[in-house]
Amino acid sequence: MEINPEIIGFIAGGLSSALFIPQIIKILKEKSAEEISLLTCIIGIVSSALWLWYGILQEHISMMVTNSIAVAATAVLVVLRLIYNGEKN
Template sequence: MDVDPEIIGFFAGGLSSALFIPQIIKIFKEKSAEEISLLTCIIGIVSAGLWLWYGIIQEHISMIVTNSIACIATTVLLVFKMIYNRGKN
């Protein structure tokens, strides 16, 4: 049985992107992002952005879609970090 590598890419990338969703929900509900590292957010955005760029160059739709989602999710984490830390300073 042959499996299309793009299907594996969508599954793997989807899981990696979904990793951020529970954290985003938790932060939104608690209105606190103290436990989130600013450096982690920045590294996540840069990493997903580079993987996205690589996916575009290689024309891998799974990398493009999943890393676009990862960029957005990590950016949301960063924005929440900035919003909820603003009131604490």
């Protein structure tokens, strides 16, 4: 049985994108994002955006979808970091 590589891409990319969800939930519950590194988030956005671009160039739908989600989730982390860090100042 041959497995379509796009399925593997969706599973791998989906798991990578899902890494951000527990952190977003934790921040929203605790209303604190002090432990979030802004530099790490920026690197994550740039990395995912480059993988997204690569996926577009190679026409890999799994890379396009999962890295779009990763960019969006990391951007949410940045916004939450700025919101909750700004409330304490």
